[in-house]
Amino acid sequence: MTEQARYYAIRNVLLGILILNWGVALTKLLYGRFIGSASMVADGFHSLSDGASNIIGLIAISISVRPADVNHPYGHKKFESFASIAIALLLFIVSIDILRGAVGRLGKPVVPEVTISSFIVMAIVLLVNIIVVRFETRIGRRLHSDILTSDALHTMSDIFVSISVVITLVAVRLGAVWLDVVAAMVIAGLILKSGVEILLRSSDVLCDRIIVDPSVITDVVLSIPEVKGCHKIRTRGRKDDIHIDLHLLVADNMDVQNAHEIANQVEIALKKNIPGVSDVVVHVEPVTDI
Structure with a gap:
């Protein structure tokens, strides 16, 4: 609608x-x-x-x-x-x-x-x-x-x-x-x-109280291939207008283009799997594989 x-x-x-x-x-x-x-x-x-x-x-x-x-x-x-x-x-x-x-x-x-x-x-x-x-x-x-x-x-x-x-x-x-x-x-x-x-x-x-359980967001994000993890998850808004921002962990040897593509996949997945999400901001961080 x-x-x-x-x-x-x-x-x-x-x-x-x-x-x-x-x-x-x-x-x-x-x-x-x-x-x-x-x-x-x-x-x-x-x-x-x-x-x-x-x-x-x-x-x-x-x-x-x-x-x-x-x-x-x-x-x-x-x-x-x-x-x-x-x-x-x-x-x-x-x-x-x-x-x-x-x-x-x-x-x-x-x-x-x-x-x-x-x-x-x-x-x-x-x-x-x-x-x-x-x-x-x-x-x-x-x-x-x-x-x-x-x-x-x-x-x-x-x-x-x-x-x-x-x-x-x-x-x-x-x-x-x-x-x-x-x-x-x-x-x-x-x-x-x-x-x-x-x-x-x-x-x-x-007052921007949390509106989505961070664990729900983490599950969706980790379902994307090549994602190593995520943290600093924040949500606010209403049930029909949810804003999400998070830090996304990817391999430190990944080029900018691929990291950007994965960030886009995360945004699409969150909007698809969590009803009401209208905006997603992803901050990409490199992480060294152990």
């Missing part, structure tokens, strides 16, 4: 999910306000942040698809990871806001009005979220998209949050009104946890 085709695929997914997220958010916010449920309103704000994260994703993917240029010789793909961090920060803000609201209601309790329609609304919301997560996760893995996988994780937390809201509505119906505020606090914690997970995963890419 070309970068342009990948861009359109991710963009279309984000646009579709944006519409669903905002529809779900408005439903939970309006109905939560109507019945006076802090946990449902908190869940609504979480879904609203989902929509905001979709917009961030759309902006980021439009930048990351740009080709490499003089000032950005490695391309712009890390913008997806920057956007994922923005999504994480958005989750932190939402969780703090929900927590503040829940603490405020401890001194001014409000009894939610729970009816059968409350459960119907949450059942519909749960179904939509489950469909979104399954679809977005599948497409995100297929396209190796940080944006889609981060957004899917964001929406996954929605499912757990919505389940906790349903449990809370049952508890309120049975008379345990205080559980509504407690549930809002738990929801804030779940949202915060999702933000931390997204932040850690995105920082791996931005």
